[in-house]
Amino acid sequence: MSHLLEVKNLNVKxxxxxxxxxxxxxxxxxxxKGEKLGLVGESGAGKSVTGFAxxxxxxxxxxxxxxxxLFDGQQLTTLxxxxxxxxxxxxxxMIFQDPMMTLNPVLTVGAQMIETLKAHQRLTNRxxxxxxxxxxxxxxxxxxxxxxxxxxxxxxxxxRQRIVIAIALITNPALIIADEPTTALDVTIQAExxxxxxxxxxxxxxxLILITHDLGVVSQVTEKIAVMYAGKIVESGPTVDIITxxxxxxxxxxxxxxxxxxxxxxxxxxxxxxxxxxxxIPPGCxxxxxxxxxxxxxxxxxxxxxxxxxxxxxxxCHIKDN
Amino acid sequence: MENSQNSxxxxxxxxxxxxxxxxxxxxxxxxxxxxxxxxxxVRAVNGxxxxxxxxxxxxxxxxxxxxxxxxxxxxxxxxxxxxGAVYYRGARIDRLTARQMLxxxxxxxMIFQDPYASLNPRKTVKAILREPVRFHNRTLxxxxxxxxxxxxxxxxxxxxxxxxxxxxxxxxxxRQRISIARALMVDPEFIVxxxxxxxxxxxxxxxxxxxxMQAQAERGLTYLFITHDLSVVQHISTRVAVMYLGHxxxxxxxxxxxxxxxxxxxxxxxxxxxxxxARTSNHVKLKGEVPTPIDLPDGCIFHPRCIYAKxxxxxxxxxxxxIEPGRRAACFFAGKVGISWLPAQGGLKNL
Numbered sequence: 001m002s003h004l005l006e007v008k009n010l011n012v013k014x015x016x017x018x019x020x021x022x023x024x025x026x027x028x029x030x031x032x033k034g035e036k037l038g039l040v041g042e043s044g045a046g047k048s049v050t051g052f053a054x055x056x057x058x059x060x061x062x063x064x065x066x067x068x069x070l071f072d073g074q075q076l077t078t079l080x081x082x083x084x085x086x087x088x089x090x091x092x093x094m095i096f097q098d099p100m101m102t103l104n105p106v107l108t109v110g111a112q113m114i115e116t117l118k119a120h121q122r123l124t125n126r127x128x129x130x131x132x133x134x135x136x137x138x139x140x141x142x143x144x145x146x147x148x149x150x151x152x153x154x155x156x157x158x159x160r161q162r163i164v165i166a167i168a169l170i171t172n173p174a175l176i177i178a179d180e181p182t183t184a185l186d187v188t189i190q191a192e193x194x195x196x197x198x199x200x201x202x203x204x205x206x207x208l209i210l211i212t213h214d215l216g217v218v219s220q221v222t223e224k225i226a227v228m229y230a231g232k233i234v235e236s237g238p239t240v241d242i243i244t245x246x247x248x249x250x251x252x253x254x255x256x257x258x259x260x261x262x263x264x265x266x267x268x269x270x271x272x273x274x275x276x277x278x279x280x281i282p283p284g285c286x287x288x289x290x291x292x293x294x295x296x297x298x299x300x301x302x303x304x305x306x307x308x309x310x311x312x313x314x315x316x317c318h319i320k321d322n
Numbered sequence: 323m324e325n326s327q328n329s330x331x332x333x334x335x336x337x338x339x340x341x342x343x344x345x346x347x348x349x350x351x352x353x354x355x356x357x358x359x360x361x362x363x364v365r366a367v368n369g370x371x372x373x374x375x376x377x378x379x380x381x382x383x384x385x386x387x388x389x390x391x392x393x394x395x396x397x398x399x400x401x402x403x404x405x406g407a408v409y410y411r412g413a414r415i416d417r418l419t420a421r422q423m424l425x426x427x428x429x430x431x432m433i434f435q436d437p438y439a440s441l442n443p444r445k446t447v448k449a450i451l452r453e454p455v456r457f458h459n460r461t462l463x464x465x466x467x468x469x470x471x472x473x474x475x476x477x478x479x480x481x482x483x484x485x486x487x488x489x490x491x492x493x494x495x496x497r498q499r500i501s502i503a504r505a506l507m508v509d510p511e512f513i514v515x516x517x518x519x520x521x522x523x524x525x526x527x528x529x530x531x532x533x534x535m536q537a538q539a540e541r542g543l544t545y546l547f548i549t550h551d552l553s554v555v556q557h558i559s560t561r562v563a564v565m566y567l568g569h570x571x572x573x574x575x576x577x578x579x580x581x582x583x584x585x586x587x588x589x590x591x592x593x594x595x596x597x598x599x600a601r602t603s604n605h606v607k608l609k610g611e612v613p614t615p616i617d618l619p620d621g622c623i624f625h626p627r628c629i630y631a632k633x634x635x636x637x638x639x640x641x642x643x644x645i646e647p648g649r650r651a652a653c654f655f656a657g658k659v660g661i662s663w664l665p666a667q668g669g670l671k672n673l
Contacts, residue, residue: 042523156611157386186385186550191594191605213523216553216596243598257528259557260598264576267532268557271525274493 002073004207005031005054005175010067012046012053014278021278023049023062025231028305031224033174036201036208038218038239040254041228044275047211050228051177054209055088072174090120093168097180099160103152109163110148113170120171131170139166139196158189162196169200175207182217194221215254219243227251230276230286233305237313247308247315249291285318293319329373330512330544331397336406338367338389338396365615366392368568369406371642376511379538379545381555381576383591384565385612390548393565394514397546398432399423410512428458431505435517437497441489447500448485451475454507470507477540478503478533495526499533506537516548531558552595556580564588567623568615570642572651584645584656586628622653630659 012024024046031037039047052058054069056076069076071092076084088094096102104112113132117123123131129148136144139162152160161181168176178197182190198221201208210222218225219239226236227248235248246252253271255261262268273290276282282289288298297318305316343349343362351360366389374380382390395401397408399415408416415426434440441450451471455462462470472482478499480492489497498518505513515534519527535558537543549555555562559576564585572585583589590606608627613619619626625635634654642652651657 042525158611187552187594187596188385188590188605188608190596192607194596195605214596215524216598219598220596254524255598257525258598259528259531259553262557264557264559265535267535268528270528270532274495274526275523 003030003070004033004035004072005209006068006070007050007054008068008070010050010053010069011065012049012058012062013065014062016061022065022281023231023278024053026067026305027228027231027233028067029224029226029233029236031175031207031209033207034201034205035224036198036210036222038222038225039209039211039228040213040215040218040225042213042254042275044230044277045228046231047213047228048179051094051179051209051211054177055092055094056084057088086120089116089173090171091173092175092177093171093173095161095164095168095176095178095181097183099157099164099184100152102164103160105152108149108151109155113148113163113167116167117170132166135166135170136163138169138200139163141166157185158192161185161189161193165193165196165200169204172204173206175209176201177209177211179211180213181210183212183214190217197221215243215258227254230281231278232286232316233314234287234316235314236305241313247313248287248317249293249319250287253290285316295319328375330376330411331374331546332407332409332412333370333372333397334407334409336367336370336393336396336408337365337404338392338401339404340364340366362616365618366568367396367403368618369642370565370568370570371406372563372570372573374512374544374546375560376544377538377542378560379547379558381547381549381559381562382565383549383552383555383562385550385591387612387615388565389568389615390565391516392568394432394516394546394548398430398514399426424458428508429511431508431510431513433498433501433505433513433515433518436521437494437501438489438521440501441497441504443489446486446488447475447480447492450489450500451485451504451507454504458508474503474506477506477537479529493526494522495529498522498526498530502530502533502537506541509541510543512544512546514546514548517550518547519554520549520551527554534558552592564591567613567618569623570650570652571624572649572653572656574649574651578646578649582657584649584651585624585653586630586655586659587624588651624653630655 008028010024010027014021014023027050039050041047053064058064064077110132114128117128117131132148133144136147141147141159141162155163182193194217197208200206210218212218222239225239225242226233229250235242235251242251246255256269257271259268271290276286284299284301285303288294303316303318305314307314341361341363349359349361351358370393382393384390396403403416407414410426448471452467455467455470471485475482475485480496480499519530522530538545547558556576562574562576562579563570564572566587572588583592590608593605609629610627613626621637622635622640625631640652640654642650644650645656
């Protein structure tokens with residue numbers, strides 16, 4: 001069976017004056033219809049760049065150096081701008097962190113929704129408006145007729161993010177890439193938005209890539225997780241397995257560093273040091289300077305992401321029995 | 323107040339309002355046929371009474387805009403309160419001049435959220451750390467000050483040999499260590515930390531929280547910890563104060579609050595925490611949106627969003643009263659509603 005999205009050995013580089021930086025290094029994963037994948041990692045791990053690379057939105061000096069992105073069997077990395085423009089915002093939509101930055105402050109919400117629709121479909125204004133109204137209802141915005149004529153500043157943060165989701169949904173995309181969609185929101189609003197995204201994925205059979213640093217959110221929403229560190233996926237597999245029995249020392253460190261994993265008041269377990277910057281990624285396993293289990297081989301050889309324990313799980317680590 | 327004699331800090335009926343009505347012309351409007359003048363006032367903090375005990379970590383939680391940062395700034399004397407009083411070890415400090423405030427400033431320090439914005443980019447770490455000591459102890463020699471700088475840098479885990487570097491040469495986590503060092507330089511008793519770990523990654527966040535707990539154990543510090551991250555709150559707090567629209571909803575020892583929250587808002591807030599590994603999200607859904615602090619609702623301020631609201635909630639303001647020893651809440655039905663849904667919570671990691 002073919003996947004909705006298949007990313008194979010994706011490499012993204014940035015050509016700078018003093019040389020090339022590898023932001024994404026050999027990232028591969030698949031996503032099926034209606035499936036929800038969480039891309040997890042700390043800032044600078046390459047999660048967002050991966051999201052952008054899928055819809056080929058890497059701008060100069062960055063470029064996709066190698067690899068394939070197969071969406072519904074179509075190769076996106078080599079597609080021309082025109083063809084890409086027809087896919088972006090239509091079949092694949094993206095949701096970003098800050099709804100105030102993504103919405104145009106001088107256009108009404110309705111105008112922005114209709115604009116998106118008419119960019120992809122031949123519709124009259126009246127038809128487009130009908131669809132916009134329906135979509136606003138779908139994301140549970142009260143009194144949509146009135147709201148359609150309002151400007152983004154008239155909405156609260158949570159409502160704005162609903163509008164952004166509505167715009168992403170309006171063309172019935174097959175895939176949604178959500179980059180930290182609730183990081184700027186309060187917990188009660190976050191819970192509502194996540195419920196909404198989950199319900200929509202189920203009813204519309206959409207694929208979802210959820211990019212976030214919040215393991216709690218990912219564990220509640222997604223079926224699969226890929227943990228990224230310094231541009232590479234270091235561990236991937238079913239969400240439940242990764243949360244309950246993390247195998248990579250970095251994933252273990254991340255989960256153990258959460259305040260909830262210890263009794264109140266106890267010292268939290270911490271990962272020493274910090275993520276390397278792209279200019280000085282250490283040789284061998286990029287995580288070895290912070291790893292408690294490192295051996296000689298970790299300092300010399302890059303570990304491959306290999307299927308271990310069972311077929312669904314992969315870990316990139318030299319240590320055999322972690 | 324139950325402990326006002328031996329409390330470190332006492333807040334009494336604190337109000338902080340901001341007038342945002344602008345100039346006279348902005349305030350004028352025609353109503354019917356008459357010219358009226360209308361003022362717009364943001365009621366950020368309303369009638370907050372609270373005791374902070376020596377050696378405890380009191381966390382103030384609430385959603386953005388609930389007035390938790392304003393409360394912290396009012397306590398620190400950065401804002402003058404409209405009504406009410408702040409007492410530090412029994413001495414009233416909210417109406418003091420800058421000079422009279424000096425001895426208290428030494429005892430009370432602040433750590434901010436963004437370590438990029440709160441450190442002067444043009445100063446070296448040494449200069450940043452030296453400044454508060456020099457200001458408050460004019461008799462110390464250069465050598466003594468430098469010794470102190472090195473000792474504190476050592477304590478917060480920043481190598482003293484980097485003292486001549488500038489803030490931009492450090493990572494976010496290191497910078498937050500330097501902000502903490504700056505607060506510790508004058509040997510304070512009380513530290514207000516306004517979202518000190520919200521800008522940091524998980525692995526760095528754990529390092530900073532450990533550092534803060536360690537400093538507290540070594541120096542017997544008292545923390546007022548402002549945050550919206552409830553899992554952090556559960557981990558570090560002795561007591562928790564929940565704020566909504568500038569009012570206190572509930573104050574309770576941390577363990578009790580997380581085990582059985584009394585106020586419907588606290589219940590909703592706690593149920594919304596994403597729990598690691600919990601597949602279903604059975605969070606309490608609140609009605610509607612947070613009202614603005616400009617037009618506060620009549621009666622209980624939470625009633626428009628409360629799923630248990632009765633007629634009395636719309637008409638009368640519930641007193642902030644003691645429900646159990648050491649636990650107070652502002653709700654007519656505190657402890658009587660909505661307990662059944664709550665799962666037994668042994669930490670957030672319900673695997």
